[in-house]
Amino acid sequence: MKNEEPKAGRPGETSQWPRWEGPAESRPSGYLQGEANIFADGPETQNHAGEPPADYDRPDHLVEQDIKEKLTQDAFLDPTNLTVTVSGGEVLLEGFVAKLADKEQAEATAMSVHGARSCQNNLRLAPERH
Numbered sequence: 001m002k003n004e005e006p007k008a009g010r011p012g013e014t015s016q017w018p019r020w021e022g023p024a025e026s027r028p029s030g031y032l033q034g035e036a037n038i039f040a041d042g043p044e045t046q047n048h049a050g051e052p053p054a055d056y057d058r059p060d061h062l063v064e065q066d067i068k069e070k071l072t073q074d075a076f077l078d079p080t081n082l083t084v085t086v087s088g089g090e091v092l093l094e095g096f097v098a099k100l101a102d103k104e105q106a107e108a109t110a111m112s113v114h115g116a117r118s119c120q121n122n123l124r125l126a127p128e129r130h
Contacts, residue, residue, distance in 0.1 A: 050114070058115030060086040066113045067091060077105050081126065084110070089117035096126035 052058075064086040071079040082095040091110045097103050103123045110119050 052114060058089075060089065060115075063089065063091070063113055063115035067110045067116065070109050070113065071106060074105065074109060077102050077109075079106070082106060082123065086116070089115055091116050091119040092122065093119065094122045095124075097123050098126055100125065 064084055067084050067086070068079075071077060071082065071084070078098060082093060082097070085092045085094075093106055093110060097106065103121060103125070106123060107119050107121045110116055
């Protein structure tokens with residue numbers, strides 16, 4: 001079996017192979033644990049991984065580090081001309097990107113990190129090189 005990351009999709013869809021949405025103890029060999037337990041009786045038995053306690057406030061340097069790591073892992077975004085700073089949970093993106101979609105993707109990536117409260121996106125389109 002190939003080493004692949006789980007794909008997005010609702011439980012039961014073939015597009016989410018090789019993720020197993022059932023109980024971990026009955027997971028077939030080669031499948032990764034899914035994000036939800038479709039056999040759960042109610043919300044109290046759902047997976048709450050990644051949900052912080054009510055009083056948890058992530059330090060800015062950890063938020064910044066996670067944003068930079070996510071930008072680094074994005075296969076379709078070139079982050080080499082970007083800078084990321086975080087202060088009080090506000091993310092500041094500066095630098096240059098190749099296309100408008102990259103600017104929007106960088107902002108969406110930043111806001112997907114827990115602890116990012118807002119994002120000031122000062123990214124600009126890089127001048128074309130001839």
